[in-house]
Amino acid sequence: MLALGALVGLLVACALPAREQPGALRAEVVARLGPPTATIALPSGERLLYSELPAGFAAYNLDFDASGRLVRNEQVLTQQRFENLPIGTWTRADLQNTFGMPLRVEQVARFDGDIWTYRFRQNSDLRQAHVHLDRQGVVRQVLFTDELPNFHNARD
Known part of the structure; x- marks a missing residue:
C-alpha cells in the first residue's frame, strides 16, 4: 500500500503545467493535468489557465493555436x-x-x-x-x- 501511495505521489509530481512543452496537443495536456481553472478564447486559439491560488503562488497560461497545439506556456504571477x-x-x-x-x-x-x-x-x-x-x-x-x-x- 505504501508503494502505491509513493507511485501516485510520483505521478502527480510529474503532471505540472510548467513541464508542458510547445507542440503538445491540448487533449494530451488536459489528460495529464486535469481540467483547467479557466478556459479563455483567444483570437487564434484557446488559453487554458491553471492556477495554484489560493494556496499556491503560480498561475500558468497554456496557449494553444487553432489546431490545438501548445504554442506558449508562461507562469504569469510574477x-x-x-x-x-x-x-x-x-x-x-x-x-x-x-x-x-x-x-x-x-x-x-x-x-x-x-x-x-x-x-x-x-x-x-x-x-x-x-x-x-x-x-x-x-x-x-x-x-x-x-x-x-x-x-x-x-x-x-
Whole structure:
C-alpha cells in the first residue's frame, strides 16, 4: 500500500503545467493535468489557465493555436508582469483572462473600487500584488507588499 501511495505521489509530481512543452496537443495536456481553472478564447486559439491560488503562488497560461497545439506556456504571477500592467486600459476581464481570479477582493475607504490581491514568489520571497480597479473595472494602480508568515499558530 505504501508503494502505491509513493507511485501516485510520483505521478502527480510529474503532471505540472510548467513541464508542458510547445507542440503538445491540448487533449494530451488536459489528460495529464486535469481540467483547467479557466478556459479563455483567444483570437487564434484557446488559453487554458491553471492556477495554484489560493494556496499556491503560480498561475500558468497554456496557449494553444487553432489546431490545438501548445504554442506558449508562461507562469504569469510574477513581479514583472504586475509591474507592467497597462494602467488605465486593462480591465477586470483582462486580469481574469491572464491571472485568473485573485486570492481575495477587498475595498478600502480611500479608494473607490475593488482591490484584487494576487500572491506570488519573487525569488524566495512571498509577495502580494494589490491591483486597484475603479468602479468601471479599469486598472488604476498596482501596489506590492511582502506576505507575512502566519504566526497565530506558532503558540499551539
